[in-house]
Amino acid sequence: MTTITAVDVLDVRFPTSVTADGSDAMNKDGDYSATYVVLRTDDPEQSGYGFTFTIGRGNDLCVAAAEQRARPLLGRDVEDITSDLGGIYRELQSDSQLRWLGPEKGVVHLALAAVMNAVWDLAARRAGLPLWKLLATMTPAELVDAADLRYLSDVLPREEAIGLLTRKAGTREERIAQLEKTGYPSYTTSAGWLGYSDDKLRTLCQEAVDAGYRHVKLKVGGNLEDDVRRCAIAREVIGDDAELMIDANQVWDVPEAIDWVGALAEFKPLWIEEPTSPDDILGHARVRRAVAPIGVATGEHGMNRVLFKQLFQAEAIDYCQLDACRLGSVNEVLAVLFMAAKFGVPVCPHAGGVGLCELVQHLSVFDFVAVSGSLEGRVTEFVDHLHEHFTDPCVVRDGAYVLPTRPGYSARMRDASLAEYAFPDGSYWAGRSL
Amino acid sequence: MTTITAVDVLDVRFPTSVTADGSDAMNKDGDYSATYVVLRTDDPEQSGYGFTFTIGRGNDLCVAAAEQRARPLLGRDVEDITSDLGGIYRELQSDSQLRWLGPEKGVVHLALAAVMNAVWDLAARRAGLPLWKLLATMTPAELVDAADLRYLSDVLPREEAIGLLTRKAGTREERIAQLEKTGYPSYTTSAGWLGYSDDKLRTLCQEAVDAGYRHVKLKVGGNLEDDVRRCAIAREVIGDDAELMIDANQVWDVPEAIDWVGALAEFKPLWIEEPTSPDDILGHARVRRAVAPIGVATGEHGMNRVLFKQLFQAEAIDYCQLDACRLGSVNEVLAVLFMAAKFGVPVCPHAGGVGLCELVQHLSVFDFVAVSGSLEGRVTEFVDHLHEHFTDPCVVRDGAYVLPTRPGYSARMRDASLAEYAFPDGSYWAGRSL
Numbered sequence: 071m072t073t074i075t076a077v078d079v080l081d082v083r084f085p086t087s088v089t090a091d092g093s094d095a096m097n098k099d100g101d102y103s104a105t106y107v108v109l110r111t112d113d114p115e116q117s118g119y120g121f122t123f124t125i126g127r128g129n130d131l132c133v134a135a136a137e138q139r140a141r142p143l144l145g146r147d148v149e150d151i152t153s154d155l156g157g158i159y160r161e162l163q164s165d166s167q168l169r170w171l172g173p174e175k176g177v178v179h180l181a182l183a184a185v186m187n188a189v190w191d192l193a194a195r196r197a198g199l200p201l202w203k204l205l206a207t208m209t210p211a212e213l214v215d216a217a218d219l220r221y222l223s224d225v226l227p228r229e230e231a232i233g234l235l236t237r238k239a240g241t242r243e244e245r246i247a248q249l250e251k252t253g254y255p256s257y258t259t260s261a262g263w264l265g266y267s268d269d270k271l272r273t274l275c276q277e278a279v280d281a282g283y284r285h286v287k288l289k290v291g292g293n294l295e296d297d298v299r300r301c302a303i304a305r306e307v308i309g310d311d312a313e314l315m316i317d318a319n320q321v322w323d324v325p326e327a328i329d330w331v332g333a334l335a336e337f338k339p340l341w342i343e344e345p346t347s348p349d350d351i352l353g354h355a356r357v358r359r360a361v362a363p364i365g366v367a368t369g370e371h372g373m374n375r376v377l378f379k380q381l382f383q384a385e386a387i388d389y390c391q392l393d394a395c396r397l398g399s400v401n402e403v404l405a406v407l408f409m410a411a412k413f414g415v416p417v418c419p420h421a422g423g424v425g426l427c428e429l430v431q432h433l434s435v436f437d438f439v440a441v442s443g444s445l446e447g448r449v450t451e452f453v454d455h456l457h458e459h460f461t462d463p464c465v466v467r468d469g470a471y472v473l474p475t476r477p478g479y480s481a482r483m484r485d486a487s488l489a490e491y492a493f494p495d496g497s498y499w500a501g502r503s504l
Numbered sequence: 505m506t507t508i509t510a511v512d513v514l515d516v517r518f519p520t521s522v523t524a525d526g527s528d529a530m531n532k533d534g535d536y537s538a539t540y541v542v543l544r545t546d547d548p549e550q551s552g553y554g555f556t557f558t559i560g561r562g563n564d565l566c567v568a569a570a571e572q573r574a575r576p577l578l579g580r581d582v583e584d585i586t587s588d589l590g591g592i593y594r595e596l597q598s599d600s601q602l603r604w605l606g607p608e609k610g611v612v613h614l615a616l617a618a619v620m621n622a623v624w625d626l627a628a629r630r631a632g633l634p635l636w637k638l639l640a641t642m643t644p645a646e647l648v649d650a651a652d653l654r655y656l657s658d659v660l661p662r663e664e665a666i667g668l669l670t671r672k673a674g675t676r677e678e679r680i681a682q683l684e685k686t687g688y689p690s691y692t693t694s695a696g697w698l699g700y701s702d703d704k705l706r707t708l709c710q711e712a713v714d715a716g717y718r719h720v721k722l723k724v725g726g727n728l729e730d731d732v733r734r735c736a737i738a739r740e741v742i743g744d745d746a747e748l749m750i751d752a753n754q755v756w757d758v759p760e761a762i763d764w765v766g767a768l769a770e771f772k773p774l775w776i777e778e779p780t781s782p783d784d785i786l787g788h789a790r791v792r793r794a795v796a797p798i799g800v801a802t803g804e805h806g807m808n809r810v811l812f813k814q815l816f817q818a819e820a821i822d823y824c825q826l827d828a829c830r831l832g833s834v835n836e837v838l839a840v841l842f843m844a845a846k847f848g849v850p851v852c853p854h855a856g857g858v859g860l861c862e863l864v865q866h867l868s869v870f871d872f873v874a875v876s877g878s879l880e881g882r883v884t885e886f887v888d889h890l891h892e893h894f895t896d897p898c899v900v901r902d903g904a905y906v907l908p909t910r911p912g913y914s915a916r917m918r919d920a921s922l923a924e925y926a927f928p929d930g931s932y933w934a935g936r937s938l
Contacts, residue, residue, distance in 0.1 A: 097600045127572065127601035131611060135565050166531045167561035173754070173782070173805060176610010177565060221781040224758035224790065320607070324658035347655040348607070349810040351785065352817050356658065371607060376783040383786050 072148040076110040077140040079184075081133045082483065083126060083493040084424060084456060091455055092125075092422070093265035095291035096319040100125030102424040102456060103493070105132035105181065106483060107140065107188040111148055118192025119482040122184035122395040123423040128177075129493070135181030138168065143185070152193035156216040159186055159401040163218075175373040179398055186399030187429070191479035201400070201479040202432040206242055206439050210235035213440070217404035221376050225383065231408050238443045245439045253470030254434050255445060256452040257285030257315070259422055262304065264289040271300060275307035282468035284312050285340070285449050291318035294333055301337040310338075317343035320371070324353040328360040341365035341389055348372060354386035367391050370420035374398070375405045382413040389447070391420045394429035403433055407441045416446065422453035427464045428480035431471040459487035506582040510544040511574040513618075515567045516917065517560060517927040518858060518890060525889055526559075526856070527699035529725035530753040534559030536858040536890060537927070539566035539615065540917060541574065541622040545582055552626025553916040556618035556829040557857040562611075563927070569615030572602065577619070586627035590650040593620055593835040597652070609807040613832055620833030621863070625913035635834070635913040636866040640676055640873050644669035647874070651838035655810050659817065665842050672877045679873045687904030688868050689879060690886040691719030691749070693856055696738065698723040705734060709741035716902035718746050719774070719883050725752035728767055735771040744772075751777035754805070758787040762794040775799035775823055782806060789820035801825050804854035808832070809839045816847040823881070825854045828863035837867055841875045850880065856887035861898045862914035865905040893921035 086092050087099040103126050109118035122132055139162055143151070151158045163174070163182060171178045194201040205213065210232045219228060258281075261274035271288075278286050286308050290297040297316075304314055316339045322330060327345035342364055345357045348371035358366040369391030372378055381387050390410045397403050410417045417437055419430035434450045442448075450471060457463035461482045465472040474480055490498045520526050521533040537560050543552035556566055573596055577585070585592045597608070597616060605612045628635040639647065644666045653662060692715075695708035705722075712720050720742050724731040731750075738748055750773045756764060761779035776798055779791045782805035792800040803825030806812055815821050824844045831837050844851045851871055853864035868884045876882075884905060891897035895916045899906040908914055924932045 097604070100601060100604070125601050125604045127599065128569070128605045128612060131565055131569050131572075131605065134568060135562070135611070138561060138565075165561065167534060167559050170531070170534070170559045171562045171565065171611050171614065172609075175606075175783070175807065176612065177569070177605050178562060178610065180605065221757055221784060221787070223760075224787060323655055326657075347810045349609070349808065350655060350814065352814050353655070353658060353810075373609065374783065376781045376787075380784065380786050 072111045072113045072116055074109055074143045074146050074148060074151070075112050077137070077143060078108040078110065079133050079136045079140070080106040080488060081129050081493045082106050082488060082491050083129060083499070084491055085498065087126070091263060093263045094289040094317065094319040095264055095321040097125060098265070103129040104424050104483070105129055105136050105184045106488070107136055107184045109143065109188045109192055116148065116192065116196060118188040118195065120184055120186070120188030120191050120479065121425055121481060122180040122187070123426055124180070131177050132181050132184065135177050136184045139178070139181045140185045148192065148196065151189060152196055155190065155193060156401060158189060159218065159399065162186065163398065174376070174398065179374065180395060183395045183397065183399045186401060187395070187479060187481060190400045191481045195478045198477050200432060200474040200476060202435040202439070202474065205400070205436045206246065210239055213404060216401055217408065218375060218398065218402045219405055222379055222405060222409065225379055226409055226412060230412070234408060234411055235440060238440055241443070242439050245443065249435055249438065249473055253467060253472050254431065254438065255449045255470050256466055257287060257313070257449040258283050258452050258454070259287045260454045261286055262288035264292055268300065268303060272303050272307055275304050279308055279312065284469060285315060286312065287315040287317055287343070289319065290316045290334065291321040291330070294330060297334060301334055305337045313340040315339055315341050315343060318345050320344045320347055322346050324350070324356055327357050331357070331361045331364060335361070335364060339364050341367040343367040343391070344370070349377070351377065351380045351384050351386050354381065355384040358386055358388065365389055367418070369393060370396065372396060375402050375409070378406045379409060382409055382415060387415060390415050390417045392417060393420045394426060394433060407433070407437050411442045416448045417442065418449050419451065421451035424456045425460060425481065427452055427457065428460055428462070431464050431474055432479060434471070435473060459483050506545045506547045506550055508543055508577050508580050508582060508585070509546050511571070511577060512542040512544065513567050513570045513574070514540040514922060515563050515927045516540050516922060516925050517563060517933070518925055519932065521560070525697060527697045528723040528751065528753040529698060529755040531559060532699070537563040538858050538917070539563055539570050539618045540922070541570055541618045543577065543622045543626055550582065550626065550630060552622040552629065554618055554620070554622030554625050554913065555859055555915060556614040556621070557860055558614070565611050566615050566618065569611050570618045573612070573615045574619045582626065582630065585623060586630055589624065589627060590835060592623060593652065593833065596620065597832065608810070608832065613808065614829060617829045617831065617833045620835060621829070621913060621915060624834045625915045629912045632911050634866060634908040634910060636869040636873070636908065639834070639870045640680065644673055647838060650835055651842065652809060652832065652836045653839055656813055656839060656843065659813055660843055660846060664846070668842060668845055669874060672874055675877070676873050679877065683869055683872065683907055687901060687906050688865065688872065689883045689904050690900055691721060691883040692717050692886050692888070693721045694888045695720055696722035698726055702734065702737060706737050706741055709738050713742055713746065718903060719749060720746065721749040721751055721777070723753065724750045724768065725755040725764070728764060731768060735768055739771045747774040749773055749775050749777060749801070752779050754778045754781055756780050758784070758790055761791050765791070765795045765798060769795070769798060773798055775801040777801040777825070778804070783811070785811065785814045785818050785820050788815065789818040792820055792822065799823055801852070803827060804830065806830060809836050809843070812840045813843060816843055816849060821849060824849050824851045826851060827854045828860060828867060841867070841871050845876045850882045851876065852883050853885065855885035858890045859894060859915065861886055861891065862894055862896070865898050865908055866913060868905070869907060893917050
């Protein structure tokens with residue numbers, strides 16, 4: 071028997087605010103950070119790694135919350151846990167006193183994601199499979215048991231979810247073979263951060279095209295005049311055949327969103343991302359009706375499956391950008407993937423930050439292989455920074471994610487990176503006045 | 505000039521789980537707790553007190569978050585702050601790194617409420633007025649400036665909010681005079697906690713009737729057979745003329761809620777409270793259509809004004825049970841009161857816990873005096889415990905809140921209570937193994 075003997079939770083912060091990487095109209099100076107969880111067992115060969123993503127201050131709150139969330143894992147048999155991944159999720163999630171602080175949202179939910187991501191990583195490493203493949207070996211009933219379907223039975227009863235997965239089960243291998251050849255399509259956000267100059271934008275757009283990308287995303291919403299100029303530059307460089315996406319990071323009220331997007335319509339964006347409050351389901355629906363045929367995308371702040379259920383019910387979005395750390399790990403992601411498939415909404419996960427690309431590649435591959443069965447309208451975000459801190463960084467080639475092959479959820483950080491960027495005592499931070 | 509010199513944040517927990525006070529189908533063993541904030545100034549006569557409410561574990565997370573939220577207040581001129589209560593709210597709220605952890609929900613938002621509740625308390629104490637009266641002295645434009653209207657302009661543009669308040673401004677004094685005679689109507693939840701025996705339920709219902717209450721609320725959702733028996737007891741004791749409310753504390757999926765409430769319809773409940781996930785706007789709307797004429801109530805977990813906006817837009821609720829600590833203090837409560845008035849939905853605030861009754865009495869009185877102008881369909885929750893820990897406890901007489909007259913937001917706890925219940929070092933907790 072292998073037992074969980076310790077849970078280490080680290081506050082890791084990268085000083086991205088120094089270079090304006092990741093800057094947008096809402097988040098001008100984020101320091102990309104991770105609440106990083108290591109599950110240790112009495113077998114030194116078996117550990118699990120997971121994290122949630124934040125942008126700096128308050129990462130310590132997630133660390134403290136993850137320590138509380140993880141407590142029931144101590145002393146437990148790893149086999150018991152990894153053979154019932156739905157059960158352990160429900161157990162951790164159901165602490166009623168912590169639940170009051172959400173429920174299922176904010177710090178306690180981000181912390182649940184960090185801990186359960188480590189549990190899923192451990193399960194995949196134990197199975198000797200990359201996470202996507204572990205999922206792809208599970209039967210429809212096993213997947214549905216692992217998913218968090220609470221509060222969803224009005225749109226997705228258990229039997230319907232099983233039926234949806236069963237229809238795709240016989241052809242999983244074909245789709246795996248296809249992705250092994252082509253990779254999973256991605257787009258880049260690296261070109262369009264709001265803090266970059268026009269020249270840098272122009273250069274980066276050209277580099278994206280040269281690297282094989284057919285989709286480029288720009289941050290907007292700071293100033294309309296700037297947005298018009300920047301969109302014109304991007305469109306000019308990428309040409310009319312490539313897709314341009316724009317992202318406002320929640321800065322607008324609904325009427326303002328409609329007006330502003332209207333003023334950028336001439337650049338034919340594929341989607342407007344986060345036009346307003348991420349909680350405003352009906353607001354997104356109204357924006358969507360008003361700006362069509364420009365699509366509406368949201369999800370990186372989609373707090374839980376109940377929000378996504380309603381985004382689907384209200385026909386509020388064209389693209390579902392679920393987040394691997396904002397949702398309660400794979401268990402809740404599965405529920406959103408199932409609903410998206412039912413409603414026919416393509417899932418284009420949010421990525422970037424630190425480590426999100428590493429995680430979502432698994433989710434997108436699994437979605438195609440076993441849930442949606444389609445690549446139509448699907449592109450997964452890719453941002454080219456901070457990958458060097460991972461032991462198993464994602465690989466993007468010709469604008470597509472190469473299928474991960476190593477066991478786990480690609481969530482493990484390099485020891486040297488932890489030593490440097492642990493906050494506040496790592497070597498990078500220790501010398502600075504904070 | 506008076507300056508804020510220190511912000512003390514205390515973790516205060518009351519061992520309510522021992523007696524099953526507060527037990528319901530979702531929260532079986534809460535220890536009612538407060539993240540308690542004291543703003544100190546260089547004038548020993550001027551301090552502000554505020555808190556948010558939690559149910560035990562994780563209160564430490566809110567304490568840590570409140571310390572971060574409050575940091576920008578240190579060294580500030582009290583006059584600057586209390587003369588622009590909307591400005592300081594927006595400043596504290598807009599920390600973009602902390603915002604990522606919500607946004608505007610969960611731990612960081614509960615913490616914002618704790619801090620801003622203390623700021624409002626300080627403002628009211630400085631003015632020598634109870635909070636409700638401080639608000640009632642503000643002009644419509646001042647109130648709208650203090651309110652958080654971001655993301656609401658699609659339903660409540662600034663000018664419309666001012667117009668709504670202006671229509672009630674000339675008659676405020678009449679309504680104050682009325683409430684000084686009658687008090688503000690309340691109902692009691694003290695009788696119906698799920699952990700109580702049938703005999704205790706019967707006795708407490710009779711005591712409620714004897715004390716003048718015309719509304720009694722029962723927790724339901726554990727077991728249907730028990731619920732039928734308990735509703736029958738309550739209805740028998742209170743008679744057909746009094747109102748019975750039932751509260752499921754989010755335990756049901758939407759279809760289950762509809763069936764279960766249908767099975768209790770014979771007891772003619774006035775409302776079903778929290779039938780499902782508090783995030784499920786469209787789910788509440790569906791339940792409401794199905795169970796009419798039984799009303800639907802929710803709000804104690806209503807995370808922010810954007811959720812309430814949609815509950816109103818979707819015609820999802822008959823009663824708005826906003827929470828003084830879940831929303832971002834008075835600033836966000838004002839926005840919800842304004843929208844509720846526009847949509848004609850009565851506000852019946854959530855109370856109980858620790859100190860919530862002390863706070864919401866001010867909000868309900870102000871709502872009647874300056875916003876809704878109506879008592880129709882309004883009753884404010886009252887639960888009779890833990891009031892002894894406050895220096896200015898609320899007073900309920902003949903089933904109605906007596907208007908608070910002492911300066912402040914009634915949020916200050918007694919020093920002896922803090923010494924006893926501070927966690928984990930207060931005298932109550934120090935001797936126990938936790």
